[in-house]
Amino acid sequence: MSEIPISILIGLLTGILTALIAWWILFHCIIPRIHFSSSISKTPTQDDKSGYRYRFKLENAGRRSIIDVELMARLRIKGLLADYPTNWEVINIPLGANGRRYKIPRILPIRRRRVRYIMRLYVNRVNEFREPIYPEHIRRKAEKQSLLLEDILSLGSQATLQIHAFGYDEFSGARKLFISKFYTIHDIKEGPFEEKGLDVQELTIPE
Template sequence: MEDLAAYLFSPFSSFLLGAVSSLFVWWLIPRCWKPEVTFSEELVEYVLDGDESFFQCAFENTGSRDIIDLEIQVRIGIKGYRGATGWAHHLVKSNASKVPLLSPGKQRRVKIFDTRDPIEFIDKPSKTIREAIESCHSLRDVLELGDDGEVRIHVFGFDSFSGVRKHFQSKKYCDWEIRKGTFRGLNVVKNNRFAKPNYSTTEG
């Protein structure tokens, strides 16, 4: 009788142990072996020589492993354009829509708007709002077309070890969160590249 019980319950115990282990790993992977991304708190306006500039966001791989096959989306929203009651959101092309790999501690800058190039829409808005956006000379002008405006960056990426894919969304960037300068890591600092020399004269 004991031999029969051992014969019946041994396969069952193995199956149960395997099922519990699989469920534990299934629960653990997306919580522990997943990519991590941190965004900059501000957008930067990188002023070029003359009257030109471009606007960027930055993000960093703050996890412990590579993130692979990154997809990056830039989404601009305008609320209340010409009396409209809701938001109009549109994806625009950037310089970093696809990134094959981002190592731990490395940053990526995403260009949102460049005064030297026409803006390119992925999903085109209506003709009136498209023409209004295309006539703007800076990102600030775009965000001030309606009662409110925002920019959000969306990043999708896979953990190189577990294969877990995760979506990251930046904060809502408004026009007052744009600062002239350049990025040092994820912080906006003064840009001295095109700074004009400050000549002073002294009387002898």
């Protein structure tokens, strides 16, 4: 008589454990994963008065699609004002010609569709760089819309740029946040992105 309840208990515990393992795999392993390029690409262009455009690249390296993706780029500058050396100024850099945020309806896993996205940073669409808290040479360039990303990342005692991507797991509906590394001035590389992958194909200057 005692064997029946024990077998039922073992079966119940096994079922619960199996369900927990399946839940863990479903929500922690088979999920969207956005990967960002390790560098920012700098290439010549005629559609910006600075003469250059700056871009980063991303892909969904996970196993499920992510939908309603909203991207934003945050610039952080420490010690912009000498009287407040530990303060951080935070500025959003536009990722679209008409706004500071950019939306992608759906990003499929890279293994299902070999598509990666290249996003542009519109440095010269930030009006804040014309304000008095910025050095005169920055304000002059901002007025002429000829700022380089290097100009901005050279400000203060420390300056970084980070990309945030908000999106929904297509399967679970859970909203997820993906963030890039903190890019610095040393992460800007002159050259286009490789066709396959997230690396910048740096230009070589012939001797």
